[in-house]
Amino acid sequence: MNKQIEKAYADRPKNTVYQITVSVIVLACILWSGSAVEISKGGFSGLQIAGNILNGILHPEPKLLFNLTIQGVPYLLLETVCIAFLGTLVGSVLAIPLSFLSASNLMPGPIAFIGRLIIMAIRTIPAFVYGLMFIRVSGPGAFTGLLTMSVCSIGMVSKMYIEAIEDLDTRILESLDACGCNTLQKIRYGILPQLIPNFASTVIYRFDINLRDATVLGLVGAGGIGAPLIFAMNAYRWNEAGSILVGLVILVLLVEYISTKIRVKLARG
Amino acid sequence: MSVYDKIFPPTKMELSNGKTVFKPASRLPLVALIVLLFTALSVKITGFDLGVLKERGHQFFVILGMMIPPAFSYSSQVWEPLFDTLKMSLLGTVVGAVTVIPFAMAASTNVIRNPILVGVVRLFLSIVRTLPTLVTALIATYVFGLGTLAGTTAIGVFTFAYMGKILYEEIETVDMGAFEAMEAIGATKVRAFVSAIIPQVLPSYISNGLFCFEGNVRYAAILGYVGAGGLGLILNEKLGWREYPSVGMILIMLFVTVFLIETVSRYCRKKLV
Numbered sequence: 043m044n045k046q047i048e049k050a051y052a053d054r055p056k057n058t059v060y061q062i063t064v065s066v067i068v069l070a071c072i073l074w075s076g077s078a079v080e081i082s083k084g085g086f087s088g089l090q091i092a093g094n095i096l097n098g099i100l101h102p103e104p105k106l107l108f109n110l111t112i113q114g115v116p117y118l119l120l121e122t123v124c125i126a127f128l129g130t131l132v133g134s135v136l137a138i139p140l141s142f143l144s145a146s147n148l149m150p151g152p153i154a155f156i157g158r159l160i161i162m163a164i165r166t167i168p169a170f171v172y173g174l175m176f177i178r179v180s181g182p183g184a185f186t187g188l189l190t191m192s193v194c195s196i197g198m199v200s201k202m203y204i205e206a207i208e209d210l211d212t213r214i215l216e217s218l219d220a221c222g223c224n225t226l227q228k229i230r231y232g233i234l235p236q237l238i239p240n241f242a243s244t245v246i247y248r249f250d251i252n253l254r255d256a257t258v259l260g261l262v263g264a265g266g267i268g269a270p271l272i273f274a275m276n277a278y279r280w281n282e283a284g285s286i287l288v289g290l291v292i293l294v295l296l297v298e299y300i301s302t303k304i305r306v307k308l309a310r311g
Numbered sequence: 312m313s314v315y316d317k318i319f320p321p322t323k324m325e326l327s328n329g330k331t332v333f334k335p336a337s338r339l340p341l342v343a344l345i346v347l348l349f350t351a352l353s354v355k356i357t358g359f360d361l362g363v364l365k366e367r368g369h370q371f372f373v374i375l376g377m378m379i380p381p382a383f384s385y386s387s388q389v390w391e392p393l394f395d396t397l398k399m400s401l402l403g404t405v406v407g408a409v410t411v412i413p414f415a416m417a418a419s420t421n422v423i424r425n426p427i428l429v430g431v432v433r434l435f436l437s438i439v440r441t442l443p444t445l446v447t448a449l450i451a452t453y454v455f456g457l458g459t460l461a462g463t464t465a466i467g468v469f470t471f472a473y474m475g476k477i478l479y480e481e482i483e484t485v486d487m488g489a490f491e492a493m494e495a496i497g498a499t500k501v502r503a504f505v506s507a508i509i510p511q512v513l514p515s516y517i518s519n520g521l522f523c524f525e526g527n528v529r530y531a532a533i534l535g536y537v538g539a540g541g542l543g544l545i546l547n548e549k550l551g552w553r554e555y556p557s558v559g560m561i562l563i564m565l566f567v568t569v570f571l572i573e574t575v576s577r578y579c580r581k582k583l584v
Contacts, residue, residue, distance in 0.1 A: 071401060072401065072402065072405055074398065075397070075398035075399075075401035075402040075405075076398075076402060077398065079402065079459060079460050079463060088453075088454040088455060088456070089454075091453045091454055092450075092453075092454045095450055095453065095454075120356065121356055121357070124352065124353035124356040124357050125353075125357055127349055127350075127353050128350065128353040128354065128357060128359060131350065159570075162566070162569065162570060162573070163566055165529065165569075166529065166562065166565055166566045166569050167562055168529070168532055168533045168536075168543070168546065169533065170533065170536055170547075170550075171546070171550070171558070171562070174374065174550060175371050175373075175374045175375065176371060178367075178370040178371065178373060178374065179363070179364065179367045179368060179370045179371050180360075180363050180364070180367065183358065184356065184357035184358060185357055185358045185359060185360065185363070187357070188353075188357050188359060189364075254440075254441060254443055255443060255444075256443075257443040257445050257446060258443070258445055258533065261445070261536055261537075265357070268445075271446065272445075272449065272537075275446070275449050275450075287442075287446065290441070290443070291438060291441045291442070294441040295437055295438070295441055298437070298441075
């Protein structure tokens, strides 16, 4: 018995050369990337600043946190939620035709490939470049933020849509065919019930991400909570930054909790 | 029976074999109503206006048009920041993904039986996850000074938070037989974790790490905007000087890099799973 086990263990498939090659390549890459780290400051002053930041975040300014006017944190958060919500909605609608065009089980190969390239190009352009482009359209403000957010959402949302479309179970369509359903009924009872939970789950997930990333919009003056936060941080007003951050963290945690509940429900039906 | 079912009672259907079944009322009207109300509120607050879009929409393409043709002569100056961006994202991903392993272990209910410890670690991971990457980068530039170290830190923190959640969810679905067997013959928790659970989650862990790296390259390109090194630095500079052909060149090179990385990583991930 033991001999057999030992023999089987000695005969196990070995691909040492392959493993060594992969490890050497990975290690070399990591070492190469280490050369980027340069310490220009740091040490004592860095630690002191870190302490200040932590102190500011732990002692938020209650005046700002519970200020119900347009400058207060609650209104800014509401504006951010609105930008993220409508931005996600617009983006997820725009992504539908793109993802159907790039699903390789529906479209011929070349068209699907071009569709994917377009989606990748849309994803690659950083958010603040879109922000600058849209400012020419609608001027600084929440509307620009919304448009930027919607274009930024297209990439990831359509990528996940495509996966959902490619996972479609086509046997259901055949059985509906056998029942004598027409095309419209096949779409209604065969395709939509498979796609809608997936799509909805993707959109809710993206809403989470958008809410978190809404600070990027502040860089180009496109509304929301980003601009006040970055101004406060640039001016070393850590208490103010702390109160905004606390509000944002609580909001995101809350939204994430609710959205996880909804997504679990969607996944289990 | 939920509250909704009480207000809108399910329809009763009689089947041909005499049995009765209940079809619950559709939730669609309620969901649609909530979405519509929120949309109306958002339209009001953000000033959404299709008219503006129709009238001035062509302005969007003005800058895009100025980027074409890109300034190919500028490409020689892009390489260094591009490689910086790559280095930042690679190192940040590795550091973040490795440091999160003990935290993910502590956040899995099937490894640690103490609900308080699990709850605390999960709350910590959640809070780190809510911090916007840009804010982390900005804080890192104050602590470590301007440069790539700040960007690396920001990416490391982001990867830490992202991989943490995925990893503990993965650990919770593994087959616990091997882990329990090792504990039964006297191995410590850490030893059993390393030998019994890590081999099970390793393929998906590496696959997720690669996926995270793909996204991080894109993120790293933004971080330069706050002075955290990499492509964003020159991107911001060229945008400020309105040298749009150079911006176009930067974006094209970033696009090609991201495309190459995605192709390689998709190939690796297919082999892994």
